[in-house]
Amino acid sequence: MEFTITAEQQQLVEMVEDFARREVAPLTREMDENQTFLPPEVWRKMADLNLLASYVPEEYGGLGLKAMDILLTRQAWARGGGCLGSLLSWGASDGIGTVGILKHGTEAQKRKYLPGIISGEKISCFALTEPDSGSDAFKMRSRAVKQGDHYVLNGTKMFITNGPFCDMGIVLAITDPSKGVLGVSAFIFEKDFPGFSRGKKLDKMGMRSSPTSELIFEDCIIPEENLLGGEGMGALVANTTLHWERTGMGFAIGAMEYNLKLCQEYAAQRIQFGEPIGNFQSVRHRLAEMKIDIEAAKYLFYRMAWLVDTDQIPALLDISVGKAFLSKALLRNADAAISTFGGYGVCTEYPVQRSYRDAKIIEIGGGTYDIQLNMIGAALMGPRQKTKK
Numbered sequence: 001m002e003f004t005i006t007a008e009q010q011q012l013v014e015m016v017e018d019f020a021r022r023e024v025a026p027l028t029r030e031m032d033e034n035q036t037f038l039p040p041e042v043w044r045k046m047a048d049l050n051l052l053a054s055y056v057p058e059e060y061g062g063l064g065l066k067a068m069d070i071l072l073t074r075q076a077w078a079r080g081g082g083c084l085g086s087l088l089s090w091g092a093s094d095g096i097g098t099v100g101i102l103k104h105g106t107e108a109q110k111r112k113y114l115p116g117i118i119s120g121e122k123i124s125c126f127a128l129t130e131p132d133s134g135s136d137a138f139k140m141r142s143r144a145v146k147q148g149d150h151y152v153l154n155g156t157k158m159f160i161t162n163g164p165f166c167d168m169g170i171v172l173a174i175t176d177p178s179k180g181v182l183g184v185s186a187f188i189f190e191k192d193f194p195g196f197s198r199g200k201k202l203d204k205m206g207m208r209s210s211p212t213s214e215l216i217f218e219d220c221i222i223p224e225e226n227l228l229g230g231e232g233m234g235a236l237v238a239n240t241t242l243h244w245e246r247t248g249m250g251f252a253i254g255a256m257e258y259n260l261k262l263c264q265e266y267a268a269q270r271i272q273f274g275e276p277i278g279n280f281q282s283v284r285h286r287l288a289e290m291k292i293d294i295e296a297a298k299y300l301f302y303r304m305a306w307l308v309d310t311d312q313i314p315a316l317l318d319i320s321v322g323k324a325f326l327s328k329a330l331l332r333n334a335d336a337a338i339s340t341f342g343g344y345g346v347c348t349e350y351p352v353q354r355s356y357r358d359a360k361i362i363e364i365g366g367g368t369y370d371i372q373l374n375m376i377g378a379a380l381m382g383p384r385q386k387t388k389k
């Protein structure tokens with residue numbers, strides 16, 4: 001395994017960290033309070049810096065960057081103080097709302113939709129979850145029926161990141177109820193398709209700078225050319241997307257690094273009993289544990305990126321181990337940061353409290369912690385065995 005960071009990667013990382021520090025960190029408190037995403041001018045600047053969907057090959061307008069480049073730059077964003085919510089929405093547009101088109105789309109779909117996402121003109125999303133099907137995602141109720149040259153889609157999607165303002169997205173619906181998972185199909189929708197509307201914006205405790213809502217499809221007309229990957233290929237599109245989401249969640253390591261840096265600075269200047277609290281062993285040990293989690297998470301996620309970049313698809317086991325570890329490490333990190341700041345740690349003036357609220361959502365989104373453990377358990381023990389009575 002080779003994890004050496006190249007000079008180009010280092011340059012990219014410094015540019016993104018600096019951008020996040022200057023342009024995003026000063027906005028994060030307001031975004032959190034008002035539950036708003038990045039202002040359009042910041043999004044435009046990100047597009048100008050080629051930060052959107054830069055993994056897409058050059059023939060479709062991207063830079064063809066590697067998984068490790070993407071991981072390092074998004075980690076740098078969080079380390080520079082760019083909030084996790086902005087990363088979640090960024091990734092919902094150019095990651096989970098895009099990768100299905102790149103991997104399973106027709107040439108025409110790629111040429112029609114990818115350039116707009118890369119230029120920042122279009123914000124995308126990925127709509128799988130429904131009010132009654134979350135972990136059991138393929139038990140969805142949404143139905144798409146073919147009528148002539150289009151599909152008529154009916155259903156409601158829940159918890160959709162970027163739902164309140166997406167211009168387009170990928171939506172999953174059942175096309176053949178007799179086939180179970182193989183009867184699920186994926187479609188590309190646009191906000192102006194007749195029958196599409198947005199439900200209420202959800203008022204969340206964390207990831208508040210990543211607006212979330214229901215999406216409603218009521219006799220929504222989807223042209224047949226917007227079927228993604230062919231009928232019955234929805235589960236494949238969804239699994240490609242979920243693998244992408246989970247391997248990409250390493251961006252959150254940057255948030256742990258940001259918290260550690262804040263704690264180091266605070267512990268050096270906060271005086272109690274006549275000396276900096278950073279002199280006390282309990283505080284030092286807390287920071288040491290934060291560092292251990294950061295380094296362990298880096299190893300897991302850098303390895304996954306390395307596997308992707310060397311055309312060795314990470315195994316489900318690797319992905320679930322990484323996602324499960326990261327989500328608990330983030331919570332430990334945020335908890336330690338609040339403890340280090342004492343009473344100030346729970347005040348909105350300091351960002352460490354936000355990191356705790358945001359961390360909880362990493363544990364839920366993209367497959368809960370329990371589901372990751374189920375997958376690790378299945379890899380270790382095989383399917384559940386039924387005993388005869």
Ligand SMILES: Cc1cc2nc3c(=O)[nH]c(=O)nc-3n(C[C@H](O)[C@H](O)[C@H](O)COP(=O)(O)OP(=O)(O)OC[C@H]3O[C@@H](n4cnc5c(N)ncnc54)[C@H](O)[C@@H]3O)c2cc1C
Nearest residue numbers: 126127128129133134135159160161364365366367368370
């Ligand atoms: C902020 C946010 C953004 C999101 N963004 C998106 C998005 O952009 N697109 C999208 O499609 N979805 C999105 N989701 C949905 C997310 O993927 C689901 O919330 C998640 O998969 C869990 O589903 P659920 O909330 O319905 O919980 P449930 O599935 O109802 O789970 C409830 C509890 O039961 C446990 N549980 C369920 N089944 C099992 C089992 N078999 N074994 C053990 N425990 C189990 C769970 O771990 C959990 O603790 C988002 C969610 C949030 C909170």
